[in-house]
Every structure is written in structure tokens, then in C-alpha cells.
Amino acid sequence: MVGKRPTISDIAKAAGVSTGAVSYALNNRPGVSEPTRRRIMDIADRLGWVPSSAARSLSDGRANAIGLVVDRPARVIGVEPYFMQLISGIQGALAGGPTSLLLQVTDNSAAELAAYRRWWGERRVDGVLLVDLVQNDPRVELVQELRLPAVVLGEPVVPDLPCVWTDDELAVVEVLEYLVALGHRRIVRVAGPTKFVHTQTRSRAFTTAAARLGLAEARVVHADYSDEAAARVTRRVLTSGTPPTALVFDNDVMAVSALGVAHELGLTVPDQLSLVAWDDSALCRLVRPALSAVRRPIAERGAAAVRLLLDVINGAPAEQVKTSDPELVPRSSTSHPPPPTP
Amino acid sequence: MVGKRPTISDIAKAAGVSTGAVSYALNNRPGVSEPTRRRIMDIADRLGWVPSSAARSLSDGRANAIGLVVDRPARVIGVEPYFMQLISGIQGALAGGPTSLLLQVTDNSAAELAAYRRWWGERRVDGVLLVDLVQNDPRVELVQELRLPAVVLGEPVVPDLPCVWTDDELAVVEVLEYLVALGHRRIVRVAGPTKFVHTQTRSRAFTTAAARLGLAEARVVHADYSDEAAARVTRRVLTSGTPPTALVFDNDVMAVSALGVAHELGLTVPDQLSLVAWDDSALCRLVRPALSAVRRPIAERGAAAVRLLLDVINGAPAEQVKTSDPELVPRSSTSHPPPPTP
DNA sequence: CGTAATCCGTTAAGCGCTTAATTACCCTAC
DNA sequence: GTAGGGTAATTAAGCGCTTAACGGATTACG
Numbered sequence: 163m164v165g166k167r168p169t170i171s172d173i174a175k176a177a178g179v180s181t182g183a184v185s186y187a188l189n190n191r192p193g194v195s196e197p198t199r200r201r202i203m204d205i206a207d208r209l210g211w212v213p214s215s216a217a218r219s220l221s222d223g224r225a226n227a228i229g230l231v232v233d234r235p236a237r238v239i240g241v242e243p244y245f246m247q248l249i250s251g252i253q254g255a256l257a258g259g260p261t262s263l264l265l266q267v268t269d270n271s272a273a274e275l276a277a278y279r280r281w282w283g284e285r286r287v288d289g290v291l292l293v294d295l296v297q298n299d300p301r302v303e304l305v306q307e308l309r310l311p312a313v314v315l316g317e318p319v320v321p322d323l324p325c326v327w328t329d330d331e332l333a334v335v336e337v338l339e340y341l342v343a344l345g346h347r348r349i350v351r352v353a354g355p356t357k358f359v360h361t362q363t364r365s366r367a368f369t370t371a372a373a374r375l376g377l378a379e380a381r382v383v384h385a386d387y388s389d390e391a392a393a394r395v396t397r398r399v400l401t402s403g404t405p406p407t408a409l410v411f412d413n414d415v416m417a418v419s420a421l422g423v424a425h426e427l428g429l430t431v432p433d434q435l436s437l438v439a440w441d442d443s444a445l446c447r448l449v450r451p452a453l454s455a456v457r458r459p460i461a462e463r464g465a466a467a468v469r470l471l472l473d474v475i476n477g478a479p480a481e482q483v484k485t486s487d488p489e490l491v492p493r494s495s496t497s498h499p500p501p502p503t504p
Numbered sequence: 505m506v507g508k509r510p511t512i513s514d515i516a517k518a519a520g521v522s523t524g525a526v527s528y529a530l531n532n533r534p535g536v537s538e539p540t541r542r543r544i545m546d547i548a549d550r551l552g553w554v555p556s557s558a559a560r561s562l563s564d565g566r567a568n569a570i571g572l573v574v575d576r577p578a579r580v581i582g583v584e585p586y587f588m589q590l591i592s593g594i595q596g597a598l599a600g601g602p603t604s605l606l607l608q609v610t611d612n613s614a615a616e617l618a619a620y621r622r623w624w625g626e627r628r629v630d631g632v633l634l635v636d637l638v639q640n641d642p643r644v645e646l647v648q649e650l651r652l653p654a655v656v657l658g659e660p661v662v663p664d665l666p667c668v669w670t671d672d673e674l675a676v677v678e679v680l681e682y683l684v685a686l687g688h689r690r691i692v693r694v695a696g697p698t699k700f701v702h703t704q705t706r707s708r709a710f711t712t713a714a715a716r717l718g719l720a721e722a723r724v725v726h727a728d729y730s731d732e733a734a735a736r737v738t739r740r741v742l743t744s745g746t747p748p749t750a751l752v753f754d755n756d757v758m759a760v761s762a763l764g765v766a767h768e769l770g771l772t773v774p775d776q777l778s779l780v781a782w783d784d785s786a787l788c789r790l791v792r793p794a795l796s797a798v799r800r801p802i803a804e805r806g807a808a809a810v811r812l813l814l815d816v817i818n819g820a821p822a823e824q825v826k827t828s829d830p831e832l833v834p835r836s837s838t839s840h841p842p843p844p845t846p
Numbered sequence: 847c848g849t850a851a852t853c854c855g856t857t858a859a860g861c862g863c864t865t866a867a868t869t870a871c872c873c874t875a876c
Numbered sequence: 877g878t879a880g881g882g883t884a885a886t887t888a889a890g891c892g893c894t895t896a897a898c899g900g901a902t903t904a905c906g
Contacts, residue, residue, distance in 0.1 A: 167625060169892055180856050185894060193895095195854060212625025216567070217892030219558035220861045227606075236592040236803065241786040243583055250578040253609040262628065264569075265607045267595040283509060283554025285862095286604065389790055418790045425792050444583040448731055448760045449791055450767050461578065511862055522886050527864060535865095537884060559862030562891045627892095 168209040176205045188213075219285060228256075228471055229287040231266040233274040233294065238388055241415050243443045244460060248315075251464025252291070261288075261472065275304055282308045288475045291315060291467055296357040313471040315463055317363050324480040326467040330360065331367035333456045333488040337410055337438055338371045338380075340490060345498045346408040346436060348379045350399050352420070354387050354412040361412065368410075379404070385416055392416030396423045400435070407499035408436040414443045417453050421495070432497035442491055451494035458488040510551040518547045530555075561627060570598075570813055571629040573608040575616040575636065580730055581609060583757050585785045586802060590657075593806025594633070603630075603814065617646055624650045630817045633657060633809055638699045655813040657805055659705050666822040668809040672702065673709035675798045675830040679752055679780055680713045680722075682832060687840045688750040688778060692741050693724045694734060694762070696754040703754065710752075721746070727758055734758030738765045742777070749841035750778040756785045759795050763837070774839035784833055793836035800830040 170184045177184065179198065186193040187202040188211075194202070219225050230252070232245055252263060264287055266277045278301065281287045289311030292301055302320050305312040314325035341349055351368045354361045365382045372380035383399060385391035392415070399406060400423065411417040417439035421431060429435045431451055439446050442457035462485050470483055512530070516523045521540065528535040529544040530553075536544070561567050572594070574587055581587060594605060606629055608619045620643065623629045631653030634643055644662050647654040656667035683691055693710045696703045707724045714722035725741060727733035734757070741748060742765065753759040759781035763773060771777045773793055781788050784799035804827050812825055 167627070171892080181893080182857075182895080183855060185892095186855090189894080191895095193854065198854080210625070212622060214562070214892050215626040215628050216558045216561035217861090218894080220556070220562050220863090221892080221894045223861075225558070236589070236596075241585055241588075246581050246583075246588060247578070249607070250581060250609055254578075257610075257615075262606050262623075263608070264604050265591070266605070267592055268599075273599075280554060281604075283552070284557040285509070286557050389786055415786055415790070422790060422792055444731055444757055445787060445790075448757070448764060448787075450764055513862080523863080524865080524887075525885060527862095528885090531864080533865095535884065540884080556862050559891090560864080562893090563862080563864045565891075 167214075168206075168211045169214070170211070172209060173202060173205050173211060176209070177202050223285070225286050225288050226260045227262045227264050227287050228468070229264040229266070229278070229281050229290040230293070231268060231274050231277045231290075233268050233271055235269045236267070238386075238415075241389075242387070242413060242441070243445070244413075244441055247460040248293075248464040251461030252468050254461065255465035255468035259472075271300070275300060278304055278310065279308070282310050289313070289471045291471060295319065295359045297359065297362070299359075311471060311474045313467045313474065315467050316360055318482045319359055322480055324470055324474050324482065326463055326470060326483045326485060328458050328463060328485045329487050330364050330458075333458075333490065334364050334367040335371045336490050337456060338368065338375060338377075340492070341408045341410075341436065341438070341496070342375050342377070344408075344436070344496065346406075347377055347499075348404060348406040349377060349408045349410065350380070350406040351382045351410045352392060352395055352399070352412065352416055353382050353384050356384055364412070379406070385412075387413050387416060389415050389419035392419040393423050396420040397427070400424070400427055400429065407434075408438070408496070410438045410440075412440050414439045414441055414445045414453070414455065417455070417495075418445055418449050421449060421451075421453070432495050434500050436497060436499070437495040438490075439495075446491075446493070454493045454496040455491050456488050457491050459485050462486060509556075510548075510553045511556070512553070514551060515544060515547050515553060518551070519544050565627070567628050567630050568602045569604045569606050569629050570810070571606040571608070571620070571623045571632040572635070573610060573616045573619045573632075575610050575613055577611045578609070580728075580757075583731075584729070584755060584783075585787070586755075586783055589802040590635075590806040593803030594810050596803065597807035597810035601814075613642070617642060620646055620652065621650070624652050631655070631813045633813060637661065637701045639701065639704070641701075653813060653816045655809045655816065657809050658702055660824045661701055664822055666812055666816050666824065668805050668812060668825045668827060670800050670805060670827045671829050672706050672800075675800075675832065676706050676709040677713045678832050679798060680710065680717060680719075682834070683750045683752075683778065683780070683838070684717050684719070686750075686778070686838065688748075689719055689841075690721045690746065690748040691719060691750045691752065692722070692748040693752045694737055694741070694754065694758055695724050695726050696729050698726055706754070721748070727754075729755050729758060731757050731761035734761040735765050738762040739769070742766070742769055742771065749776075750780070750838070752780045752782075754782050756781045756783055756787045756795070756797065759797070759837075760787055760791055763791060763793075763795070774837050776842050778838040778841070780832075780838060788833075788835070796835045796838040797833050798830050799833050801827050804828060 170181050174181045174184045183194050184202055187199040215226055268274050292312050293315045295314055295316045314323055317327045318325050353365055383395050385395045417437050424431050424435050431437055439453045439455040442455035446453035446455040466483050512523050512526045516526045525536050526544055529541040610616050634654050635657045637656055637658045656665055659669045660667050695707055725737050727737045759779050766773050766777050773779055781795045781797040784797035788795040788797040808825050
């Protein structure tokens with residue numbers, strides 16, 4: 163068994179049949195009798211046979227692999243638990259099946275496009291997952307041009323593209339109502355980069371809900387998910403004329419960073435300032451005070467996306483799947499706003 | 505260009521030569537004249553030709569892919585920036601080349617072995633990366649039995665297996681000497697699971713250095729990298745008879761968790777308790793007080809491992825590569841121990 | 847009893863590429 | 877004038893698997 167990989171013709175020889183018969187038997191298709199099939203199967207696993215993916219791909223045109231490329235600078239990617247959780251979910255749905263995951267991490271969108279194009283050209287993947295969609299995303303055009311099956315992890319913005327999304331608007335509203343119930347009126351949302359569709363969705367929901375709740379002073383400012391940018395922005399917001407009493411962040415790192423800034427400015431959390439993080443994580447749980455956060459079903463998203471992608475690859479129509487809803491996990495970083503200073 | 509992928513025979517037809525000639529030309533081997541080669545090349549990229557990885561694999565036996573399987577429970581994997589940084593480094597070394605990364609995340613070691621075996625059987629990878637080696641690791645035996653090129657990310661424990669390692673012992677000594685210089689005598693190391701080789705290496709270095717420095721009360725306790733276990737262990741250690749004045753952790757999550765426990769026990773950091781984290785991360789930078797930490801060149805490790813693996817695949821001998829040394833980054837979680845209570 | 851249908855299996859082509867073997871041609875040398 | 881030696885191309889086999897097309901034997905049926 164050392165170093166030598168058996169092929170179907172080894173099996174054929176051992177079983178005294180043709181390779182065609184072996185192929186039919188191993189793929190459970192008609193054309194071989196039950197006893198023969200069983201005999202072939204036995205020999206196959208006695209020999210430890212595993213189909214060569216290259217040979218199979220070449221003849222049936224399927225790669226039995228899906229691709230994911232993540233385009234975030236190395237600096238920020240290690241920090242966010244998001245991707246690892248996503249990958250966990252993806253693997254969960256892939257486990258047991260014949261499909262593998264091809265991963266690429268890049269730091270610019272041209273490289274990302276090139277990666278998809280190359281995988282397609284090399285016939286290395288049967289389909290791809292698309293994350294972090296931006297307005298008029300060139301990847302959408304690319305996959306459509308290439309007829310490369312793709313599933314978007316995000317809101318349904320492109321009509322005929324399958325996607326798996328989470329109802330963020332709901333969570334935005336929940337968070338706002340929660341803060342308002344606590345008595346907050348001046349609330350600022352510290353968002354990620356404007357270019358992302360999900361940023362826009364949340365900001366829109368935020369603005370709409372704020373208007374409905376009569377929060378004239380609610381507003382949105384932008385950072386880039388990094389702790390540095392978040393610190394800068396937070397510092398500016400908190401030292402402005404009438405500073406907000408609550409801040410809602412688009413990820414965990416920025417919220418934790420703001421915790422540091424608050425400390426530095428002598429503001430105690432939550433007594434003088436309330437903080438809400440977006441993706442919940444160990445980070446949120448571990449810092450003091452622990453951060454109230456919106457928990458999204460990230461792994462579930464990944465798993466659902468994989469299942470959908472596999473279906474689409476098999477010719478299923480482009481569905482738009484919604485995951486379970488995010489939920490607000492209140493911890494110690496949110497409380498009543500301080501009484502107005504006289 | 506839509507949906508149809510050109511093959512070398514399309515190129516051959518367009519150039520009026522045989523497919524053999526095209527193959528020679530595109531692979532830069534002798535057998536075609538310069539003008540012809542140029543003409544073929546031109547046509548190839550006008551057509552947007554990309555070699556089919558399946559066909560190439562089938563005929564030359566190379567998969568142009570390497571595999572990495574990470575065996576950590578989903579619960580903990582999202583938390584540690586380690587893997588994402590590692591993957592960033594890996595990608596960096598892979599970028600531009602023809603090789604892709606196949607990733608698998610599992611939560612038990614049987615599945616990990618199965619994954620390697622399957623990849624080998626399917627001829628999907630040319631080699632693999634091995635992380636988190638344990639004593640008598642079955643993966644070592646497996647890759648040797650299969651003659652599957654492999655590079656270990658960790659200390660050279662198996663003589664003839666190539667590896668990329670970082671001198672952790674050095675860092676352990678540096679940390680201990682630093683703490684002793686600050687005046688600490690009672691120091692406890694909160695380590696990861698005993699089974700990992702790197703845990704053992706560091707613990708051994710810790711014990712040896714402690715003895716050399718005459719620290720009779722230095723000792724090692726174990727947790728499992730999770731914040732819960734770390735909190736439990738830390739609580740126990742800090743409430744024991746003569747509690748330590750300094751704690752050294754095997755990752756960032758555990759150190760942050762301990763920060764919470766210290767807070768809960770009314771111990772201020774660093775005045776009454778000093779804390780050192782092992783892998784540096786945003787987490788360490790962002791919490792208050794910011795954690796002193798040992799920074800290791802993780803991405804560099806990944807990149808070096810890839811380069812070594814690619815060499816080994818090409819028949820190079822099994823080297824043992826050392827990365828640059830880790831360094832202690834002192835922050836606000838370490839200081840002099842409190843004066844002895846009378 | 848002849849013929850059709852059914853079942854089980856073989857044959858061979860083809861997927862896209864690499865490469866050893868072969869051929870065709872042009873030079874140079876004796 | 878022809879043997880010898882390059883060079884530039886073609887041919888064809890082969891990588892391991894799938895699958896349409898085919899064939900021989902057995903069974904069913906009128």
C-alpha cells in the first residue's frame with residue numbers, strides 16, 4: 163500500500179472484468195449485476211482505491227471543489243473571527259462529501275478577480291462563494307460572463323444571483339429600540355467602509371429607524387474595521403459639541419478600540435457611554451466591561467451558502483435563502499445615558 | 505469568450521501547428537522555433553487560454569496544490585488570529601505561482617488523517633503542511649507511509665521531516681529574565697494542552713530557565729486555549745496559598761480571560777499581578793491594560809513553510825528552517841510585583 | 847420456434863495535456 | 877553525391893476515468 167495508488171484498471175484486473183464495468187459498479191449505475199458489483203466494491207476497498215480527482219474532472223468536467231477568495235488586507239484579516247467562523251460553517255457543510263474548499267486571501271480586488279478567472283480557466287472549481295459585495299461589484303459581472311456558478315453571502319442585490327442573507331435591518335432596529343428604551347437619544351453608528359453593500363444596508367436601516375424614532379441627532383460615521391481608524395473616529399465623535407451617549411459599531415474590533423478611547427477620555431462605560439458591537443465574539447465577551455453585541459449566525463450562513471452553491475452547480479434555480487435572525491446579546495457595555503448636565 | 509474555455513487544440517488550429525508544438529511552446533521547452541513560439545504565445549493569450557489543471561495533473565502527475573488541515577474545535581478556531589495570519593503568510597508565498605491552497609477544518613484527529621489520506625488518494629495535493637504536532641503524531645507515520653511530501657510547522661522532532669520552527673525557548677527565557685528583573689519570583693505558566701509538542705517545548709524551557717534563575721516556586725499549569733478553561737485555572741492559581749505575582753500564558757485569549765479574572769478578584773494589573781500573553785495580537789493591543797506579549801513571526805512561518813514544501817516537492821532534501829526570533833513586546837500588563845505583605 | 851426484449855458486460859472514444867519517438871528538412875563535411 | 881548531424885515540426889501513446897455504442901447470452905412472448 164506504500165506509495166502506489168490503485169487505479170480502476172488494477173481493480174478490473176483483480177476482478178477479471180473490464181474497466182468500464184468497474185466504473186459502472188463503483189458509481190452505482192446500472193449495467194453490472196449485483197454479485198459483480200459487490201465483488202468489485204470489495205476489491206476496491208481492499209485495495210484502498212480512491213478516484214483520481216484529475217481523471218474524474220477531465221472526463222466529467224467537474225472539479226469537485228469550490229472556491230472562496232477573501233479580499234482583506236492581512237493586517238485586518240487575522241483580527242476578525244468572522245472569516246474563521248465562516249470557514250468552519252463551510253467545512254461543516256462540505257464534510258463527508260467529495261467537494262473540497264480552495265481558499266485564497268488577497269489584498270486587492272484585481273487579484274481577487276484574477277483568482278476567480280484563473281480557477282475558472284483551470285477548471286479547478288465548480289463554483290465560488292462571493293463575500294463582501296460592493297456596489298456594482300465587478301465579480302458579479304465576471305461570474306455571469308463566465309457562467310461560473312456563484313453564491314453571494316449577503317443581501318439579495320443582484321436579482322438573478324443566488325444568495326444567503328441575514329436580516330441585518332431587523333437587528334439594527336432592535337438595537338436602536340433597545341438603546342432608545344434605555345433613554346438614549348444621541349446615537350452614532352460607526353460603520354465599516356461605505357463601499358460594502360452590507361454597510362449601506364445597515365446604514366440605511368439605521369437612518370430610517372432613527373427617523374421613525376424621532377432621533378434627530380442620530381448619524382453615521384465611517385471607519386475601515388481597523389482599531390486605529392475606529393479610535394480616531396471615536397475620539398473625534400466623543401469630543402464634538404454634543405457627543406453621543408451611545409455608539410453602535412460594525413464589528414467587534416472597533417468597539418473594543420472605542421472602549422480604550424473612552425477610558426482614555428475618562429468616560430466610564432456604560433455609565434457615561436454605551437457601546438454595542440456588531441459581530442459577537444470572544445473579544446466582546448472577554449473585555450471589561452463585556453460588550454453588548456449583535457450575534458449573527460455566521461457559521462450557519464457559510465453552511466447554507468455551500469448547500470445552495472452545490473445545488474446551483476447541479477442546476478437548481480437561483481434561490482435567495484435567509485438565515486435565522488441575528489440577536490442582540492446585552493452585556494455590560496450598555497445602560498441608561500447619564501442625566502443631562504445642568 | 506463567454507463560457508467557452510480554449511484548449512491547446514484551439515490554439516493549434518489557429519496557429520496551424522500540432523498540439524504538441526503548442527505544448528512545447530507554451531512550456532518554454534526546445535523543439536519550436538522562436539517565431540513559432542511567439543506566434544503561439546500570442547494566440548494563446550489573445551484567446552485567454554489557461555491550462556486545465558485536471559488535464560495537466562493527469563498527464564504530469566502534479567496537482568499544483570498543497571493542503572492544510574487544521575484540527576481545532578470550531579469554538580476555538582474563530583477566536584485565535586493565529587490561523588488567519590498563518591494563512592496570510594501561506595498565500596503570500598503562493599501568490600503568483602501555479603499552486604493553490606486546499607483548506608480543511610476538522611474537529612477530530614481521525615477526520616484529519618482521513619483528509620490527508622483522501623487528498624493523497626485523489627492526487628489532489630502535491631504535499632501538505634502539518635501544524636500542531638503532538639507526541640508520536642500519527643500524521644507523521646501517515647505521510648511517510650504515503651510518501652506524501654510534508655513540512656511540519658514546529659520544532660524539529662522527527663529527524664528526517666522538513667520543518668519550519670521558531671525559537672520559542674529563547675522567548676521563554678527572555679520573558680522569564682524580564683519578569684525576574686522586574687522583581688518577580690513566583691511565576692506561573694498557564695500552558696496549552698500537554699499533548700502538543702510546542703507546549704512541551706515551552707514548558708521544558710520554562711522549567712529549566714526557572715531552575716537556573718533559582719525560582720523554586722515557578723510552575724506550569726494547563727488549560728486548553730479557551731477563555732473558560734483559562735479563567736478556571738487562573739482563578740484557582742490566584743486563590744491558592746501563595747499566589748504568583750506573574751502569569752505567562754500560551755495564547756492571547758487566555759491572557760485576556762485572566763485579565764477579567766484578576767478584575768473579578770479585585771487584583772489590579774499590573775500593580776498586583778503581571779500578565780504576559782504568548783502570541784501578540786490586536787486583542788493584546790486593545791484591552792486595558794494592554795497586554796505585554798511575545799510576538800512571533802507567524803506569517804513568516806507560513807511563507808517559509810510553503811517555500812520549503814515546494815522545494816521538497818521538487819526533490820530538495822529535508823531541511824530544517826528556523827524563522828526569525830520571537831520578541832517580547834512589553835506593554836502595560838507587566839510591572840514590579842507588589843511589596844511583600846508584612 | 848423465431849424474434850424481440852432484457853440483462854450484463856466489453857469496446858473504444860474522448861476529456862486536455864505532456865512527451866518519447868519519429869519524420870522531414872536543411873546544412874555541412876568528406 | 878551521400879552520409880551525418882542539427883533543428884523544427886508531427887505523431888501517437890498515455891495519464892485515470894466516464895459513457896455512448898455495441899455484442900452475446902438468456903429470457904419472454906406470440
